Amino acid sequence: MTSERPVEGLLRDLAPQVLGALVRRYGNFDTAEDAVQEALLAAATRWPEDGIPDNPRGWLITVAARRLTDLLRKEQARQRREDTVARWRLPDQGTAPPADRPAGESDDSLILLFMCCHPSLSAASQIALTLRAVGGLTTAEIARAFMVPEATMTRRISRAKQNIRSSGVPFGMPAGPDRAERLGAVLHVLYLIFNEGYASTSGPSLMRTELSAEAIRLARMVRRLLPDDAEVTGLLALMLLTDARRPARSGPDGALIPMAEQDRGLWNAAFVDEGVALISAVLPRGEPGPYQIQAAIAAVHDEAPSAAETDWPQIVALYEVLMELSDNPMVMLNHAVAVAMATGPREGLALLDGLASDERVAGDHRLFAVRAHLLEMAGQRAPARAAYEEAARRTTSVPQQRYLNARAAGLPGP
Incomplete structure (x- = not known):
């Protein structure tokens, strides 16, 4: 009765399998979820002292099923348990297989x-x-x-x-x-x-x-x-490539550090390697979806030795492909940044002017923050300072407020 995995991590992995087994068998999501939570609590209390069972999933299912039975009896005290379960059993499912069957878990x-x-x-x-x-x-x-x-x-x-x-949604894979x-x-x-x-x-x-x-x-x-769904792989790659930068995103005091100023030596190299490998494997398969394109953009950022060596023209091209797939104002905003970095801030500012009338993003602090950054790049210090201050007023994130106000304070007067 041993396991190298911590109890907490094991329980987190097993929780959806146990819940799925009970819902598949009895069809009552709400009550089954309560029963599983109690089984997980029992395991978290007992396993550290008694040891992890040889079949932890089966142990959890047995305990949860017993608790579920108790809950059913309380809800339907005047009816036999078999009648209750039969009434709850999903229609057109036939005889349900045992909850703890190993196949398809x-x-x-x-x-x-x-x-x-x-x-x-x-x-x-x-x-x-x-x-x-x-x-x-x-x-x-x-x-x-x-x-x-x-x-x-x-x-x-x-x-x-x-x-x-x-x-009344049946417990099964949609078709x-x-x-x-x-x-x-x-x-x-x-x-x-x-x-x-x-x-x-x-x-x-x-x-x-x-x-x-x-x-x-x-x-x-x-x-x-x-494993064969390219967008699923693309989303995982995007998460890994983005999260790889997390160790360098803030200083010891929790202050935000923009990507251009981050110490890339702190980035998670294992996540970068895994993310690049994943997106490199799926991109050649055919028409890429939005998550794959975003992962490809993240890979270009992560593979650049420094901010100055980033391949901005390639990022611009990727954002243009992404804009063809998605009418998303945040994509357009990021495209404007990429254009500014590739060809100059005035070109990026011209693109921002077109977004200012888009009600989906017109009041968003990110639009003002990007405008402030591009104005600062263009040497327009007073408008940049005003834009930074407006962005700080609009965000509800305290670290972002501090960062934006600090940028504004760092710009000299007109």
């Missing part, structure tokens, strides 16, 4: 991701439910990560589970076009989780490492289950 994790990213849920609910059901984070941990009261997050997750239960659409939602949710972890949109911290690390872990899981 990995698929359950992917099916859970598809369920958590059901189109009836808002993006916020999809993220919260994914982190709870598949990521294994507690409600308190998710609430802290998104800086909302635990009671608020509890209600959000409860409503999400109720919506899934009410929708045809619906599968592709739902996979797109899964990747988008993981992308949002990673971005919030890598560059927090609000609060005192520049990064929330636990979120970006969890997004990478889940992306690895999805790629393990769908």
